[in-house]
Amino acid sequence: MEMVRLNPPAELTMPVGDAMYSQRAIRRLDPNRPVTDAQLKIILDSASKAPNGGNAQPARYLVIRERGAIKEFGKLYFEAWWAKRRDAYGWTSKADIPEDSQYRFAAGLADEMVNAPVVILVYSNSTGVAASSTFPGVQNLLLSARALGLGTVLTTLHADVMEQVNTMFGVPSEMVFHCCIPIGYPRGNFGPTSRLPTSVTTSWDRWGNPPPWK
Amino acid sequence: MEMVRLNPPAELTMPVGDAMYSQRAIRRLDPNRPVTDAQLKIILDSASKAPNGGNAQPARYLVIRERGAIKEFGKLYFEAWWAKRRDAYGWTSKADIPEDSQYRFAAGLADEMVNAPVVILVYSNSTGVAASSTFPGVQNLLLSARALGLGTVLTTLHADVMEQVNTMFGVPSEMVFHCCIPIGYPRGNFGPTSRLPTSVTTSWDRWGNPPPWK
Numbered sequence: 188m189e190m191v192r193l194n195p196p197a198e199l200t201m202p203v204g205d206a207m208y209s210q211r212a213i214r215r216l217d218p219n220r221p222v223t224d225a226q227l228k229i230i231l232d233s234a235s236k237a238p239n240g241g242n243a244q245p246a247r248y249l250v251i252r253e254r255g256a257i258k259e260f261g262k263l264y265f266e267a268w269w270a271k272r273r274d275a276y277g278w279t280s281k282a283d284i285p286e287d288s289q290y291r292f293a294a295g296l297a298d299e300m301v302n303a304p305v306v307i308l309v310y311s312n313s314t315g316v317a318a319s320s321t322f323p324g325v326q327n328l329l330l331s332a333r334a335l336g337l338g339t340v341l342t343t344l345h346a347d348v349m350e351q352v353n354t355m356f357g358v359p360s361e362m363v364f365h366c367c368i369p370i371g372y373p374r375g376n377f378g379p380t381s382r383l384p385t386s387v388t389t390s391w392d393r394w395g396n397p398p399p400w401k
Numbered sequence: 402m403e404m405v406r407l408n409p410p411a412e413l414t415m416p417v418g419d420a421m422y423s424q425r426a427i428r429r430l431d432p433n434r435p436v437t438d439a440q441l442k443i444i445l446d447s448a449s450k451a452p453n454g455g456n457a458q459p460a461r462y463l464v465i466r467e468r469g470a471i472k473e474f475g476k477l478y479f480e481a482w483w484a485k486r487r488d489a490y491g492w493t494s495k496a497d498i499p500e501d502s503q504y505r506f507a508a509g510l511a512d513e514m515v516n517a518p519v520v521i522l523v524y525s526n527s528t529g530v531a532a533s534s535t536f537p538g539v540q541n542l543l544l545s546a547r548a549l550g551l552g553t554v555l556t557t558l559h560a561d562v563m564e565q566v567n568t569m570f571g572v573p574s575e576m577v578f579h580c581c582i583p584i585g586y587p588r589g590n591f592g593p594t595s596r597l598p599t600s601v602t603t604s605w606d607r608w609g610n611p612p613p614w615k
Contacts, residue, residue: 190595195418203420203548204413207450207541228614231599236421237540238555241503244596248603256606289455319580322536323543323555326451327421330544334417341452341537357608366533381404382458385445389462392470394571400442 193236196229201334209377210329213338214295216371218302222252226335227305230370233331239320245311246321246365249356252305259355261301264367267348268297296340296369303369308344308352310362321365328368338373341366407450410443415548423591424543427552428509430585432516436466440549441519444584447545453534459525460535460579463570466519473569475515478581481562482511510554510583517583522558522566524576535579542582552587555580 231248239245251257272278272290284290300306309325311317325341332339344352344367353360384401391398445462453459465471486492486504498504514520523539525531539555546553558566558581567574598615605612 188597188601191598192593192595193422194593195416195422199418199421200416202409202414203417203544204409204447206417207413207447207545208407208409210450210452212452224613228599228612231603231612233418233421235596235599235602236424236594238424238426238543240557241507242595244602246602248599249608250603250605250612253606293455318532319536319555319557322533323540326537326540329452329537330417331421341533343454343533356604356606359608379406379408380450381406381456382449383402384405385442385449385462387402388449388458388460389445389464390570391464392467392570394463394573398442398445398464399438 193232196232198229199233199331199334206330206333208379210333211378211380212292212340213373213375213377214292214340215299215374216303216338216369217374218304218371220304220372222305222337222370226337229335230328230331234324234328237324237327239324243313243320245313245317246324247310247312247362249308249310249358250305251308251356256355257303257306258301260306260352261303263348263351264300264344265297267345268293271345296342300369304371305369307368307370308356309365309368310358311365312362317363318365325366325368332370333377336372337370338377339368339370341368343367407446410446412443413447413545413548420544420547422593424547425592425594426506426554427587427589427591428506428554429513429588430517430552430583431588432518432585434518434586436519436551436584440551443549444542444545448538448542451538451541453538457527457534459527459531460538461524461526461576463522463524463572464519465522465570470569471517471520472515474520474566475517477562477565478514478558479511481559482507485559510556514583516585518585519583521582521584522570523579523582524572525579526576531577532579539580539582546584547591550586551584552591553582553584555582557581
């Protein structure tokens with residue numbers, strides 16, 4: 188297959204550090220402000236530039252824009268999310284979720300999926316090491332969306348709805364699903380994220396030796 | 402564990418598009434030009450900012466800088482690379498590798514690993530969906546290295562040397578290995594990469610429908 192060399196698009200001028208440091212999960216998207224085809228081309232082109240094993244480029248992207256399809260998909264996402272939490276924890280509404288649980292955010296996303304102007308489902312056409320050849324491109328996609336002012340959240344689908352979703356969009360059975368990314372202008376703000384200091388997550392020359400910083 | 406909020410470092414001013422579009426695998430590194438601790442902190446901090454499931458932050462980084470350790474590690478990498486190709490294809494030297502094979506590049510890296518000023522091994526402290534919570538951070542690490550003028554290549558280790566490597570550096574057996582990243586100033590140039598056009602890798606609203614661009 189013919190390959191191409193592209194120049195960086197003029198729209199991606201945000202400093203790389205600013206994009207990384209202000210990239211947070213945006214779960215509340217504005218359903219009334221559309222994402223353009225030109226923006227989607229920019230973020231998908233960026234994804235293609237990421238490293239992947241042997242340049243085999245296994246990643247494949249399904250871009251869903253039709254309102255009706257996103258509503259149907261969002262309903263399925265919502266039902267699957269709550270079915271899983273009901274089975275695992277006995278929760279049937281938000282009041283059941285502990286105050287300090289990350290699941291509160293996830294439940295919010297389950298409400299909001301129907302409002303996403305665009306949803307991208309990421310697959311690969313091969314198994315094995317495909318995750319290591321797919322998620323670097325996913326991060327390029329998320330960073331370039333951030334640079335364009337678009338909000339995203341990296342999420343997944345529950346195994347028990349995959350067959351329905353794949354049937355809904357005609358996805359061949361040999362494709363391997365990796366992640367789901369709703370995209371749109373944020374209702375709310377970008378902003379800093381809280382993380383463990385790298386002095387805690389990094390070893391220096393031998394496991395458990397701290398690096399020379401705090 | 403206490404978490405921190407950081408501001409983007411002043412060094413990461415390269416436009417995000419330029420970093421993504423000029424990030425190519427750099428397999429030949431300058432052994433005589435050191436990578437500073439301050440640079441390593443910047444790239445590891447960047448890695449920490451990437452999205453990860455439930456902000457559980459499973460990624461752990463082992464930074465190897467000691468020359469003796471890198472030489473020992475590089476020798477092991479070289480031997481394992483050739484053992485695997487001997488078993489799989491009967492190759493015993495570069496002359497055996499077909500001219501147009503991506504393995505020519507990989508064989509070059511097997512030669513060059515000993516010259517890397519720094520090697521980072523990336524692990525996670527949990528299994529399951531850990532790859533999706535690790536490789537977005539790996540891509541941040543690679544992009545910020547690029548923004549600092551440092552070359553990298555995303556590679557892996559062969560399963561049959563993992564035990565030796567983990568013993569060499571005292572890595573606990575419960576850690577899950579994800580990838581190996583040699584880092585240094587390039588001998589050679591950054592430059593464009595060749596990729597499939599996104600019109601080939603993208604479906605629009607239904608699998609197989611092309612997007613509205615070429």
